[in-house]
Amino acid sequence: MRNTPSTFVFFVLDGNLYRLPEGQATSLGESLRRGAAQDLGDQGHEAAALAVANAIEDVLVGATDEPIELDLDGAAVIFHTLDSSSEAPRGDRHRLYKATREAQQDAKED
DSSP: OOOOTTTEEEEEETTEEEEEEHHHHHHHHHHHHHHHHTOOSOHHHHHHHHHHHHHHHHHHTTSOOSOEEOOHHHHHHHHHHHHTOSSOOOHHHHHHHHHHHHHHHHHHHO
C-alpha cells in the first residue's frame, strides 16, 4: 500500500502496516528531530531518530509515497518518543505505539 499524499504516513513493522494522519506524523517527526538534537549520548538512537524523521518528511513533502519500513532501532525511537509524550496515544497513534512497544519487548526476550 502506498502512502496517500496529505492524508496518512504508513509504517511497516514486522510485516504489519500502521498509519498516522499527517498532523500526527508531522508531530512525531518533529519530536524525533528534537530528541536527536538533544544528543543523549546514544549515537545509534540519534541516527535512527534522524532516519525516521527524514523518512516521515520525505512522505509529507511528496518525495515518496512508499510506507516507511521500521527496523528495531526505528521502532525503538518511535516507542520512546510516543512513550515520553504528554499526549495519550489513541487510535492510529495507539496502534503504532503498541506495535513498537511489543517489538521492544520481543527484542528483550531474544
